[in-house]
Amino acid sequence: MxxxxxxxxxxxxxxxxxxxxxxxxxxxxxQHQIGDIYLGMVENVHPGIDAAFVNIGESERNGFIHVTDLGPLRLRQTAGSITELLEPRQKALVQVMKEPTGSKGPRLTGNITLPGRFLVLQPSGQGVNISRRINEEAERDRLRALAVLIKPPGTGLLVRTKAEGVGEDQIIDDLEMLCRQWETIQSTVETCQPPVLLNRDxxxxxxxxxxxxxxxxxxxxxxxxxxxxxxxxxxxxxxxxxxxxxxxxxxxxxxxxRIHAAIHQALLPRVDLPSGGYVIIEPTEALTVVDVNSGSFTRSATARETVLWTNCEAATEIARQLQLRNIGGMIIVDFIDMESRRDQLLLLEHFMKAMGPDKARPQIAQITELGLVELTRKRQGQNIYELFGGQRPNSGSLGTVATVPGKATMQPLATGTVQAPVTAPTAPVTVPTGPGAANVVDGSNGGSGNRRRRRGGGGRSGASAPVETPATPSATPGEPETSPSPEVESGPSSTNAPETVAIPMNEDQKQVFSWCGFNPALMAPTPPRDSNAVAVRVVSPGGNTQSPLTEAEDPTTAATVVPQPKSDETADNTARTVGGNAAVPQAETPMATRGEAGPTATDNEQDNGRPRRRRRRSAA
CATH class of the missing domain: 3.30.420 (Nucleotidyltransferase; domain 5)
Incomplete structure (x- = not known):
């Protein structure tokens, strides 16, 4: 990587x-960033919420500090009401621990911390702490002994993960720099009047x-x-x-x-998955909701494999999107429903592993009775919606406006529609309106024609929604349009011998497919000719995959015949796929015969550029 x-x-x-x-x-x-140190003044003390508001230089919003975050600001060390620990007009040395959001001011703390490259100095702390990400016990003992020897009296030290394997001289230099920084802050406090900014990186x-x-x-x-x-x-x-x-x-x-394009993409609610599924991320005032859909992914042998594969892909992408968008607070994830407890356990383990490198420490709380996954993620600064997103002018609450750095233009983003950043004036784009316009609108919120499996049999019976063929504009006016015809399965294969497919897989891929219970045929570059009888043989990467039939005759190598289910039911009640193409009833989608240009259904029902006449029903 x-x-x-x-x-x-x-x-x-x-x-x-x-x-x-x-x-x-x-x-x-x-104006206020995480880590800023202010000398403020206590404005109001509210015993009803065990908190106080501190003036740090902003006239509209004061900083908020809770009684549990007072630290050395306490007037006495014994427990008591906040009115006994703080008083109005009291000077307060505070640090911003959470940036302001909306109408709320910044969250403050009296426990000052000064981060360095290898250490974090805590002037009002105690003892020595080692990062939990340092796993080797011998290295932890070395760093702990060094920190105890060099720690200034009356302070605390936190040894960061980056100190692992670093020499003593570099760590000591880092501590001396932090001590000089703290001495400068203390000398400034004695000579200035609040409110004032004392330190900012x-x-x-x-x-x-x-x-x-x-x-x-x-x-x-x-x-x-x-x-x-x-x-x-x-x-x-x-x-x-x-x-x-x-x-x-x-x-x-x-x-x-392409950072501008990445910002635009991160502001969109829809995130596509590699296998055809997609994820919808919708932030609200109280929490963030994430919805998972299988979309057009139907290559798995069974509905169970489709659901598990899509959910695992979604879990990996959700973990990445939480970091990319810096989403904090409560998060609700609606994965595709899984009946098997084993599959639910595999999904949770995969989800936790994907969120492991996240420094915001996401924590999965529980799975509700409805199958929703609840988790929390520590807020660290402003999320991407607060930084670059906004409300579209004169549109109420509909739409999003992206303001990217270095760009003077503000570009609207439609829900579920990918829009490239505007770098130069372009010609206006005409959006079709009227009854036919519905066929060209991107249905990101469930308009893919695929239904999700729900508890209670909601998605297990009944006819699937008809598949509509999108309109294809003609390249040259007046010329007939040709529509590629999907191959429709008319019956079982005429050959009795199963098709042998050689799948190259390394040891990691074998372990993952064995762990998840997936069919190795998913790795085939092209779908098999007959899905009812397939002989799958796993070979090492770089092995002989050109003549798998010859190798399969060797009695020492066993090829596994994987029968495929004949049921038309899939995870989302989508149309059955044959050779990677959807089998659509001929009555719904006209198909062109070979060598002829078949008619293509369009919004205006045009055939070769000429309008088709409609018969009017006579009034009864």
């Missing part, structure tokens, strides 16, 4: 890329590298040559293993890596 960090310092936006795909945004915007490049630079980093790309030297100075000995590149401007950097 190739990991890159893009830093556009002039626009104060950065991105983490894994295998050329954006997985996380880092944005420093707003304005070096965006340093903060981004400090929080996200680690093992596995391959490249850092910045927006100027001056920043290159600062990056190399920060990397130190690692500069020989990490490539550093630069662009002439921040706008060129964002355009080269």
């Amino acid at each position: 190739t990991k890159q960090i893009l830093i556009a310092e002039k626009l104060r936006i950065a991105a983490i890329l894994n295998n050329e795909r954006v997985d996380q945004f880092i944005v420093a915007q707003g 304005d070096d965006f490049v340093h903060r981004t590298l400090r929080d996200h630079c680690g093992p596995g980093l391959d490249k850092v790309v910045v927006d100027s040559l001056q920043v290159v030297e600062r990056v190399k100075a920060f990397l130190g000995p690692e500069k020989n293993t990490v490539a550093v590149d630069s662009f002439a401007s921040a706008e060129e950097l964002l355009e080269a890596f």
